[in-house]
Amino acid sequence: MPYLEKSFGIVPLDFVKAGExxxxxxxxxxxxxxxxxxxRRVSVCAYESEMNVVMHGGDGTLMLRVGSDEVVLDVTDDGQGIEDIELALQEGYSTASEEIREMGFGAGMGLPNIKxxxxxLEIYSEKGKGTHVRMSFKVKNRKE
Ligand SMILES: Nc1ncnc2c1ncn2[C@@H]1O[C@H](COP(=O)(O)OP(=O)(O)OP(=O)(O)O)[C@@H](O)[C@H]1O
Ligand SMILES: [Mg+2]
Structure with a gap:
């Protein structure tokens, strides 16, 4: 059972709020x-999945769940979806626009970095409907 559960909205194409x-x-x-x-590992994954919603997705949500032995991030959006998940996971694969590349994104390293x-890592996506990326992390030694 999670002892902390918090959901955050993610706004597509809002590069001012992106990363918050x-x-x-x-x-x-x-x-x-x-x-x-x-x-560090959870933050990297939260950042990369948040940025993917901002750059490629639709209206989105990041749900953080913290339990005694795991941390889970569920990032969902109702955007265009990922057509070929295997391909999207390859290093260097990106569909980012020229405009987005000029801002320094679109190296195709986000999903490989999450992996x-x-x-x-579990990715569920349907073209035209949206994407759900689930990431989980084992909690080993909690600091007292
Ligand atoms: N939430 C999403 N909705 C739709 N497509 C996505 C989503 N997340 C990832 N993708 C697709 O998967 C591709 C690879 O994602 P990845 O994060 O690895 O690279 P990138 O976002 O293009 O570049 P980088 O993360 O290095 O800035 C994207 O270019 C896009 O085509
Ligand atoms: Mg990315």
């Missing part, structure tokens, strides 16, 4: 007192 959700997630995990490496940092 993952900063809030990081702050909450610090307050709880998790070890630095776990906070490296989460203990478990």
């Amino acid at each position: 959700v993952s900063i809030q997630v990081q702050g909450l995990l610090k307050t709880i007192g998790f070890e630095a490496d776990l906070i 490296k940092n989460a203990d478990l």
